[in-house]
Amino acid sequence: MRQDKATSPNTADRIDMNRLKLISHSPEQTQRLGTHIGELALPGDIFLLIGELGTGKTCLTQGIAWGLNIKEYALSPSFVIIRELHGRLPLYHIDLYRLDRVEEIAELGLDDYLYGKGVCVVEWAEKGLSILPAEHLLIQISYLSDTERSFQLKSSSKRYLEILAQLKHLSLNS
Ligand SMILES: Nc1ncnc2c1ncn2[C@@H]1O[C@H](COP(=O)(O)OP(=O)(O)OP(=O)(O)O)[C@@H](O)[C@H]1O
Ligand SMILES: [Mg+2]
Numbered sequence: 001m002r003q004d005k006a007t008s009p010n011t012a013d014r015i016d017m018n019r020l021k022l023i024s025h026s027p028e029q030t031q032r033l034g035t036h037i038g039e040l041a042l043p044g045d046i047f048l049l050i051g052e053l054g055t056g057k058t059c060l061t062q063g064i065a066w067g068l069n070i071k072e073y074a075l076s077p078s079f080v081i082i083r084e085l086h087g088r089l090p091l092y093h094i095d096l097y098r099l100d101r102v103e104e105i106a107e108l109g110l111d112d113y114l115y116g117k118g119v120c121v122v123e124w125a126e127k128g129l130s131i132l133p134a135e136h137l138l139i140q141i142s143y144l145s146d147t148e149r150s151f152q153l154k155s156s157s158k159r160y161l162e163i164l165a166q167l168k169h170l171s172l173n174s
Contacts, residue, residue, distance in 0.1 A: 019154040020164045022172065029172040030056045031063035033151060036170055038067020040163050043089055043117040048125035048131055051141030056149050057123040060139070060171055064121055081108065088116030096127045106131050119144055137163060 070087035083093040092113040105128040137160040140152040
């Protein structure tokens with residue numbers, strides 16, 4: 001694996017054809033990244049979030065909701081597997097945390113959401129990767145310190161490369 005050089009703390013420090021890495025220094029910066037993603041979202045987009053407990057998946061989703069002009073907070077669904085929020089586009093916030101077997105995920109009947117006209121954000125997407133659509137933007141979040149998280153965005157699909165290109169010059173400072 002190549003080592004990433006963090007040349008500038010708040011800007012993208014690397015972009016290949018299909019990946020982008022950003023460092024967030026606060027929940028607000030994570031929300032800001034989400035807001036940009038939400039603003040760029042198109043109908044049918046699928047954002048798959050991967051990261052340990054408390055890394056900031058829901059925090060990023062809040063930002064995505066704001067970027068879609070959704071006024072409600074996308075509070076952690078915790079006991080709710082699917083939440084539907086309405087803004088510029090519908091947002092389907094799916095949290096697979098409580099599901100352990102891929103069969104359980106398949107039984108949810110997510111196709112109407114995943115192949116619909118809204119935007120899907122899936123927390124704990126690693127649990128269902130084998131049955132989730134192959135065309136997606138993968139967002140891997142890693143804990144760096146109490147206040148810092150790294151975000152690795154990856155896709156091989158043309159649609160999401162457009163988003164990565166747009167985010168390339170993003171500064172998470174206000
Ligand atoms: N840079 C940061 N980005 C996001 N969250 C941060 C950051 N620094 C600290 N935090 C804190 O980390 C926590 C992230 O919580 P959040 O609910 O978003 O995580 P999560 O990945 O959705 O967790 P879960 O796996 O339980 O769903 C919050 O308490 C937030 O304040
Ligand atoms: Mg969460």
